[in-house]
Amino acid sequence: MRRFALIAIPYAWLLALFLVPFLIVLKISLSDITLAIPPYEPTLDLSAGWEGLKTFFSGLDFENFTFLTTDDLYWKAYLSSLRIGAISTLITLCVGYPIAYGMAQSAPEWRPTLLMLVILPFWTSFLIRVYSWMGILSTEGVLNQFLLWTGLISEPLTILNTPTAVYIGIVYTYLPFMILPIYSALEKLDISLLEAAEDLGCSRLKAFWLVTIPLSRPGIIAGCFLVFIPAIGEFVIPSLLGGSRTLMIGKVLWEEFFNNRDWPVASAVAIILLLILIVPIILFQRNEQKQREAEG
Amino acid sequence: MQHKLTGAAAALALLAGAAGAEEVHVYNWSDYIDESLLDKFEQETGIDLVYDVFDSNELLETKMLAGGSGYDVVVPTGTFLQRQISAGAFQKLDPSKLPNRENMWDVIQERTEPYDPGGEYSINYMWGTTGIGANVGEVTEALGEDAPLASLDLIFDPENMKKLSECGVHFLDAPTEMIPAALTYLGLDPDSKDEESLEKAEEVLLAVRPYVQKFHSSEYINALANGDICVAFGWSGDILQARDRAAEAENGVEIVYNPPKEGALMWFDQMAIPTDAPNPEGAHKFLNFIMDAQNMAAASNYVYYANGNKASQEYLNEDVIGDPAIYPDEETLDNLYTVTPFGPREQRTLTRMWTRIKSGT
Numbered sequence A: 001m002r003r004f005a006l007i008a009i010p011y012a013w014l015l016a017l018f019l020v021p022f023l024i025v026l027k028i029s030l031s032d033i034t035l036a037i038p039p040y041e042p043t044l045d046l047s048a049g050w051e052g053l054k055t056f057f058s059g060l061d062f063e064n065f066t067f068l069t070t071d072d073l074y075w076k077a078y079l080s081s082l083r084i085g086a087i088s089t090l091i092t093l094c095v096g097y098p099i100a101y102g103m104a105q106s107a108p109e110w111r112p113t114l115l116m117l118v119i120l121p122f123w124t125s126f127l128i129r130v131y132s133w134m135g136i137l138s139t140e141g142v143l144n145q146f147l148l149w150t151g152l153i154s155e156p157l158t159i160l161n162t163p164t165a166v167y168i169g170i171v172y173t174y175l176p177f178m179i180l181p182i183y184s185a186l187e188k189l190d191i192s193l194l195e196a197a198e199d200l201g202c203s204r205l206k207a208f209w210l211v212t213i214p215l216s217r218p219g220i221i222a223g224c225f226l227v228f229i230p231a232i233g234e235f236v237i238p239s240l241l242g243g244s245r246t247l248m249i250g251k252v253l254w255e256e257f258f259n260n261r262d263w264p265v266a267s268a269v270a271i272i273l274l275l276i277l278i279v280p281i282i283l284f285q286r287n288e289q290k291q292r293e294a295e296g
Numbered sequence B: 001m002q003h004k005l006t007g008a009a010a011a012l013a014l015l016a017g018a019a020g021a022e023e024v025h026v027y028n029w030s031d032y033i034d035e036s037l038l039d040k041f042e043q044e045t046g047i048d049l050v051y052d053v054f055d056s057n058e059l060l061e062t063k064m065l066a067g068g069s070g071y072d073v074v075v076p077t078g079t080f081l082q083r084q085i086s087a088g089a090f091q092k093l094d095p096s097k098l099p100n101r102e103n104m105w106d107v108i109q110e111r112t113e114p115y116d117p118g119g120e121y122s123i124n125y126m127w128g129t130t131g132i133g134a135n136v137g138e139v140t141e142a143l144g145e146d147a148p149l150a151s152l153d154l155i156f157d158p159e160n161m162k163k164l165s166e167c168g169v170h171f172l173d174a175p176t177e178m179i180p181a182a183l184t185y186l187g188l189d190p191d192s193k194d195e196e197s198l199e200k201a202e203e204v205l206l207a208v209r210p211y212v213q214k215f216h217s218s219e220y221i222n223a224l225a226n227g228d229i230c231v232a233f234g235w236s237g238d239i240l241q242a243r244d245r246a247a248e249a250e251n252g253v254e255i256v257y258n259p260p261k262e263g264a265l266m267w268f269d270q271m272a273i274p275t276d277a278p279n280p281e282g283a284h285k286f287l288n289f290i291m292d293a294q295n296m297a298a299a300s301n302y303v304y305y306a307n308g309n310k311a312s313q314e315y316l317n318e319d320v321i322g323d324p325a326i327y328p329d330e331e332t333l334d335n336l337y338t339v340t341p342f343g344p345r346e347q348r349t350l351t352r353m354w355t356r357i358k359s360g361t
Helices: A002-029 A046-058 A063-069 A072-105 A111-123 A126-137 A142-150 A163-187 A191-199 A204-215 A217-232 A236-241 A249-259 A263-295 B002-018 B036-045 B057-066 B078-086 B099-103 B106-112 B136-143 B158-164 B175-185 B195-211 B220-226 B236-249 B280-290 B293-303 B311-315 B330-334 B344-359
Strands: B023-029 B048-054 B122-135 B169-171 B231-235 B255-258 B264-272
Touching: A002 A263, A063 A263, A072 A111, A072 A163, A072 A217, A072 A249, A072 A263, A111 A163, A126 A142, A126 A163, A126 A236, A163 A217, A163 A236, A191 A204, A204 A217, A217 A263, A236 A249, A249 A263, A249 B057, A249 B344, B023 B280, B036 B048, B036 B280, B036 B293, B057 B078, B078 B264, B099 B280, B099 B293, B099 B311, B106 B122, B106 B264, B122 B136, B122 B220, B122 B236, B122 B280, B122 B293, B136 B158, B158 B195, B169 B220, B175 B195, B175 B231, B175 B264, B175 B344, B195 B344, B220 B231, B220 B236, B231 B236, B236 B255, B280 B293, B293 B311
Parallel strands: B023 B048, B169 B231
Antiparallel strands: B122 B231, B122 B255, B122 B264
């Protein structure tokens, strides 16, 4: 009984916070747009009993999904989002790993303070932090003023409203999500393993590649997922920092929902996005599990 | 002691709130009222006014179509209002509760007829035009003394735009404003929605696209006032705000607003009561309060937009009623056009076209 309760809790969580919302969105994606409250049909009328259920299901079709294939906007936006997500994840990893490593190497009494510093930005609203980046990156912004003053550049750089600004925004915003899991993996690292490697003739660099990196792999993977997945669906950062030429699926979704008032097509776009993300993750986890079983 | 007293008063007010004092929830555009009017309403009626703001019609419409917004009074623009009425989002007004309705201006009533025939569902709050804001100094420097400040040639002729791109041009990020303007430039009906006309409008916009620094619906106020850009195609009151800010800052920037002489879009923000409003009784009281001549005049004097209230005109400041950019003369008024909403399929074509114009995809 206790065992059952223990398993039931995570499943109930998954059901309430993932499966139910997913099914609602799926249902809307199979409906048709109409001018009413809510702006789609058919709506499920349970009071009509069996008949109501029948008319409901006969009203559903995959029209909205086939529509997505008729316009190249959608797949271009998906691809561009995947590319922006992947590049930002890579940059975040390159920046975040050394920070996490440094934190894990520091004296134990310093670690809580350092950890605090990583979390500190969350105390300010996310929106305000992105807005302040607009102030930093604009043509008359702090960064350009500084670079002009040092004489490194003679003309102000155009960074705001370009893809570069989007990358800076994403890397900045999601950096703590990369640092924290890597740090927690590195902190648990047994120093004696590194000593053993060096005793056996490894240089420090080689020991780092052969021991530290593989042992921090779970942290790296968790960090990459935590950055990559939200970055792909990002809407606020590209709309504030990016120009109109930065195409991302979050913006397309917003336009479908707010400008076209087409909840069904917006839902179809969201479902495809979910599939693009979830299928590779499931395959990846399967693979991991197989490897672990093979090793075990 | 003073503090203690106000503290006690606040506690009492809280208690009263907990006891279920009457509330009215109003959802209006940001920076769109003289806030002292809100206190005045509370004092006159004893109703608690909960005032909340939005900044895009799309946002409001999504809330209306989702239902259960909890608002008693909302302020959509005419074309959006019309569509939301047909979706069943609003309730009919009860004329017996709106005695101040006799203050309203027949000219504006007539113009809003297509959106809400007979004014059954809404009253006019403010109205304005969409036109050209220009930094006189920089534009004449770029184009010479005879620069067409009041003509669509300024923003749709690639030759002019190429020169203006040096000092910066912003367009509204709103296809329902930009496409009618492009159609007017071509001499076509600004309300055309057939694909052929829309394609012609797209060509006009694509030709000047490379010279547009940004498509945005509010940043141009500051950008114009600071001198970061020299031309913006935007809403009348916003550009007038930029003009006043620049004048206050004494930064040497002189902004003028002109409705295009080829014809300018005239828009109306209408107050309406959602079907599922929790307190329609209080909502009617609020509408009646707003239609009071002095109250409406106070609002217009504060936000520099014209209103649809004839009786309020005697209370308007001279720099509002006397400014042809706010209250156009007869001739300009005849030159203003209105548009009707896009249907779902047409809207999709429009949004898609807009994405293509902005992003090149």
